Amino acid sequence: MIRAAIALLAVLAALPLFGLPEYFLHLGIATMLSAVACTGWAMMGRFGLVSFGHGAFIGIAAYTMALLWNYAGLTPWIGLPAGVALGMAAAALLAYPCFRLRVVGHYFALVTLAAGEIVRILIVALRNITGGSLGMTPRLSPDNALAAMQLGKHGFWWLAVLVWAFALLTWWWIDRSMSARALTAISEDEDAAASIGIRVTREKMMITLISAGFAALGGALGAQYRLYLNPESLAGIGISLQIVFGALAGGMYSMLGPTVGAAFTIALEETLRVSFGTAFIGAAPLVYGVLLVLFILFLPRGIVGWFERRR
Amino acid sequence: MDPFLLEAIVNGILLGGVFALPVLGLNLVFGVVDVVWLCYAELVMVGMYCVWFLHTQAGWPLSLAFAACLPVVAMLGLLLHLLVVKPLLGSPPITQVLATGGVLFILQGGAMLTFGTDFRSLGVEMPPMEVGEIFVSGTKLVAFVAALVSAAGLWAFLKFTYVGTAIRAIARDREVMPLMGVDPQRIYLVASAVGGGLAGLAACLLVVQLDVHPFIGLSFGPITFMICVMGGLGNMLGGFLAAFLMGVIISTGGFWWNTEMSYVVAFVFFIVVMFARPRGLFAR
Numbered sequence A: 001m002i003r004a005a006i007a008l009l010a011v012l013a014a015l016p017l018f019g020l021p022e023y024f025l026h027l028g029i030a031t032m033l034s035a036v037a038c039t040g041w042a043m044m045g046r047f048g049l050v051s052f053g054h055g056a057f058i059g060i061a062a063y064t065m066a067l068l069w070n071y072a073g074l075t076p077w078i079g080l081p082a083g084v085a086l087g088m089a090a091a092a093l094l095a096y097p098c099f100r101l102r103v104v105g106h107y108f109a110l111v112t113l114a115a116g117e118i119v120r121i122l123i124v125a126l127r128n129i130t131g132g133s134l135g136m137t138p139r140l141s142p143d144n145a146l147a148a149m150q151l152g153k154h155g156f157w158w159l160a161v162l163v164w165a166f167a168l169l170t171w172w173w174i175d176r177s178m179s180a181r182a183l184t185a186i187s188e189d190e191d192a193a194a195s196i197g198i199r200v201t202r203e204k205m206m207i208t209l210i211s212a213g214f215a216a217l218g219g220a221l222g223a224q225y226r227l228y229l230n231p232e233s234l235a236g237i238g239i240s241l242q243i244v245f246g247a248l249a250g251g252m253y254s255m256l257g258p259t260v261g262a263a264f265t266i267a268l269e270e271t272l273r274v275s276f277g278t279a280f281i282g283a284a285p286l287v288y289g290v291l292l293v294l295f296i297l298f299l300p301r302g303i304v305g306w307f308e309r310r311r
Numbered sequence B: 001m002d003p004f005l006l007e008a009i010v011n012g013i014l015l016g017g018v019f020a021l022p023v024l025g026l027n028l029v030f031g032v033v034d035v036v037w038l039c040y041a042e043l044v045m046v047g048m049y050c051v052w053f054l055h056t057q058a059g060w061p062l063s064l065a066f067a068a069c070l071p072v073v074a075m076l077g078l079l080l081h082l083l084v085v086k087p088l089l090g091s092p093p094i095t096q097v098l099a100t101g102g103v104l105f106i107l108q109g110g111a112m113l114t115f116g117t118d119f120r121s122l123g124v125e126m127p128p129m130e131v132g133e134i135f136v137s138g139t140k141l142v143a144f145v146a147a148l149v150s151a152a153g154l155w156a157f158l159k160f161t162y163v164g165t166a167i168r169a170i171a172r173d174r175e176v177m178p179l180m181g182v183d184p185q186r187i188y189l190v191a192s193a194v195g196g197g198l199a200g201l202a203a204c205l206l207v208v209q210l211d212v213h214p215f216i217g218l219s220f221g222p223i224t225f226m227i228c229v230m231g232g233l234g235n236m237l238g239g240f241l242a243a244f245l246m247g248v249i250i251s252t253g254g255f256w257w258n259t260e261m262s263y264v265v266a267f268v269f270f271i272v273v274m275f276a277r278p279r280g281l282f283a284r
Helices: A002-018 A022-045 A054-072 A076-102 A103-123 A154-177 A179-188 A190-195 A199-225 A235-249 A257-276 A285-300 A302-310 B004-033 B040-057 B062-090 B093-115 B138-160 B162-172 B184-207 B216-230 B234-257 B259-276
Strands: B129-131 B132-135
Touching: A002 A022, A022 A054, A022 A154, A022 A199, A022 A235, A022 A257, A054 A076, A054 A103, A054 A199, A054 A235, A076 A103, A076 A199, A076 B004, A076 B259, A103 A154, A103 A235, A103 B216, A103 B259, A154 A179, A154 A199, A154 A257, A179 A190, A179 A199, A190 A199, A235 A257, A235 A285, A235 A302, A235 B093, A235 B216, A257 A285, A257 A302, A285 A302, A285 B093, B004 B040, B004 B062, B004 B138, B004 B162, B004 B184, B004 B216, B004 B234, B040 B062, B040 B093, B040 B184, B040 B216, B062 B093, B062 B184, B093 B216, B129 B259, B138 B162, B138 B184, B138 B234, B162 B184, B216 B234, B216 B259, B234 B259
Parallel strands: none
Antiparallel strands: B129 B132
């Protein structure tokens, strides 16, 4: 198992050396980074903690990183961890009262949705420094590309694979820990779980922080890779739902599910974009929506879940 | 009192009237079917396009376009229930919510494909009225009164008709009612159609005030959900009152800061309320 994982990583890391076309490398980076966010979401989603607000954490992390770089000249190598930490702090601020006061189910989902919208609107409203709806670009620094984390495709591919491997490793580690059992019990019945000595709030906080951290990491790295930040694509209901759909399409109960889901959604978006172009604006979300509904109706455990059941 | 502040408060109450109808519709569906329609604001959007198309493109009189909009959106609500919600009734709430989220994309994409991304205006405007020291938009006032009348109509329907009683009973206890000879599936259908119809009504009131475009649902959808949750999901009266509270908060927030910050204030207020009263402001 471990040997297979190392071999897979080696193959992935070597891929760009075999003259893979830039375009496919670009798709690969986008997939990997989106997979990190989806995997992060699924870490809590699979225990029944449904958040529609992961966009909030991504937005905070990405904008913190980019603003620190543009205004303070702080390298994203420090700005990114700082942004992710800030995103996790926001998650803690939001989640702790929710868990203490038993805001669960639909209520929790909608509170997190509000959080995502707050961040989106704040970014738009602070347009003097964030550029508002027009978005912003991190200052380009061709002389000092490494320090500015403007790595080009090869560098970003390796970074993305590394971060993705870290996310999967964390998933595997959580799966083997007592916390996974505790959280399963909590998702079945909180009171019963508490009565056998599980620290409900603490377990939920831990998984939420990890989950928010990975979503923020994947999302902010994606923004750094594209060198473009936009409130609609980094915060708010749109990105939050996209992450959830990615996780769900692939299957949020298996380790590789969210990755498969991310690959699927990006492949789908690209196919739709290439085949329809700008001729039929709207065809893409339409097909996307239809496929998602069909997925939920007929493959409720996602692509990977379906394969696992057939075996 | 500062006349501008007074004007902001009055406008907030009028705005609350606009929020009230979608909130009632969502609450009705949630209370009865126990599913959150994430695409509710998009149903309203379809209704707005329907009125716009019939009036400005097909040349129907406005009243006829309004009359046609209601059954169209009610049908849409029925279809949504039959095709998407019904097969998922036994699944976890998350999958139900996400499926209606998929419908959100379908409706948005469909609207973009059919009507493009331009802002479409109905071109109906009534002169502002001067009441005492303040000006009130005529269209907003008419929409507000219409919203109140519709809410009263809904109340009467739930209170005095047989089907309405059955709906309230199902919302209260969905295990016992089937034993009393009520077929829940039929009640779900009725509730979905009425919920859709309310979205159609809201569309009629909104289309005279706002330009319609494919993403308009995102501008008032989230706030609608928040109002519902604040009033207590499924609690019609709570949602109705919360709509006015939220309207006034947004409007006066816009008076003190600006429109965007007023939404931030409203969302923060919502989160604080959730912490203070996790089951809604008016939970018993």
